[in-house]
Amino acid sequence: MSSYKTRASWSALPMFFEEPHRALGAQVDRSVTDDDVALHDAPRVIPRLAELGLLKLLVPQSHGGGAWGHGGKGVDVRALSVTREALAYASPMADSIFAVQGLGSHPILLAGEAEKRAKVLAEVVNGQRVCAFALTEPEAGSDVASMRTVARREGDDWVLDGEKVFISNVGIADHYVIFANADPEKGKKGISAFLVETSTQGLVTEPIAMSVEHPLGRISLKGCKVPGSALLGEVGHGLRLALGTLDVFRTSVGAAAVGMARRALDEAIARTTTRVQFGKPLSDFQLTQAALAEMATELDAARLLVFRAAWEKDQPADEASRKNSATSVAMAKMFATEAAQRIIDRAVQLFGGLGVTDRCVVDRLYREIRPLRIYEGTTEIQKLIIGGALVAPVK
Incomplete structure (x- = not known):
């Protein structure tokens, strides 16, 4: 585990967050750690997330969830994104299970059946049901x-x-x-x-x-x-429920990518500042510093796109703003996942031979990040969304 830790995005981006988001970010960052064994054991992940109170973020306050956004009637995308970044930093598997818990329960909300299936939603929040x-x-x-x-x-x-x-x-x-x-x-x-x-x-x-x-x-x-x-x-109504659910959670995929990339950057800084080659730390070489500079810049750019998109998703929307939001979400998902792949790949390179051994964190991240460029809309699909919006006739 790296002793260095990059600044938390939620404190560095005040324009996109309210105080509850910053408090949540600090809480999750403290409580979700790499050495939490339960977060690396699939059957124990959901009960552990319930203990931490994170499953409440998947259900609106009006239906037994957390006090987030939309007057308690909706799921707050910024809260989801803050949580997924912190989870993915510590355990990409726990992040994935958390996200699918949301995907497998959100259609109930979109279908207008929260009251009818209140017992199911209560079990989701309490960690008694995996979706x-x-x-x-x-x-x-x-x-x-x-x-x-x-x-x-x-x-x-x-x-x-x-x-x-x-x-x-x-x-x-x-x-x-x-x-x-x-x-x-x-x-x-x-x-x-x-x-x-x-x-x-x-x-x-x-x-x-x-x-x-x-x-x-x-x-x-x-x-x-x-x-x-x-x-x-x-x-x-199935397609509407499917696409509506993906629309809510797609932004948070970018946040998960940011979490993994942030972990890779931290690990790379720790490695290069302590490993001595040719009589000095690797971090003293200009090529190393250039690589770290590119990684940090791409990370911040990805974070900005992700949390801009999350902020837009949480705002009251008319038809025009919904279209703009869809483009922002596509940009965030595309850039963050692709940038994270590059950042993690560079981290592996900086680790050298150790970076491709099966117990090395950056090797694990290298394998974990790849699916994010595919699921919930491939990079190519995101390009079609963005390009289509750019050339669409003005009404």
């Missing part, structure tokens, strides 16, 4: 509309058939929000969302091995029968 979000399929990644999983009516029940892949929290989840087309003739307008308990007959999970320790897997649905009450919202 998952099952959208991706073998042939439907960025192109969500090409989804092949279907749902058909059978009396008062629904029967789901299909396959989901690269689903986080497989193996530890208590329920999955599963997206399936309930009216294929209508194309994407038939996509619907279902809250399916892990124990449901016809739902089979299989782990997928990764290069890092993350609960990830495949879900097979074969005649998976769920009650009519499993439907979230109405038939055909």
Whole structure:
């Protein structure tokens, strides 16, 4: 663990934060540490996050969550982002599990079913229920509309058939929000969302091995029968629920990337100031200082983009500001994840041979950062969003 620690973003960016955000940042930075064993053991992560009170950030105060934003009626994106940066700094796995806990519960809020499913949300906040979000399929990644999983009516029940892949929290989840087309003739307008308990007959999970320790897997649905009450919202509302959920959490992906990059920079500074080569510390060489300067500058640029986007997401929005916010979120997600990849790669280079050994922090970060450039909208998708907004005709 590096003895050096870069300044916390929430205290350095007062224009984007209110006092509760700064207090939260300081609290999470103190309480979330690399040596907290529970944050590196998948089954223990959610109970530990509940103990720390962080799961309250995933549910509005009006429905049993924390006192954040929107008059207690919404999820505060700045609070999510501050938390994810601190979590990713200490344990990228804990950060990922935390994020998916939000993805797997937020559709309930968007569907207007918070009161109907108050027990579920209470269990989410208390750490008694682990959530998952099952959208991706073998042939439907960025192109969500090409989804092949279907749902058909059978009396008062629904029967789901299909396959989901690269689903986080497989193996530890208590329920999955599963997206399936309930009216294929209508194309994407038939996509619907279902809250399916892990124990449901016809739902089979299989782990997928990764290069890092993350609960990830495949879900097979074969005649998976769920009650009519499993439907979230109405038939055909699934795509809106999926994209609306991703829209809230996408900014915080950039914050997680910032957390990992900040950890890599700290580790690189600690390494280069203590390792002596050719009679002096590596940090005395101009090339080393130049590398650290580029890393620090990219880190600050990424942080500024991320927290600008988070601030915009937390403001009351009309149609024009929502479009601007979507562009800011895409810029933040794209730049922060790509910059973090470069920063971490440079940290590995500065570590030399030690940087590619399996017990080295920067080696772990090198493997942890790569998926962030893919999930919740690839870098290429973010470029399409940004470019499309730039050339869109003015109305």
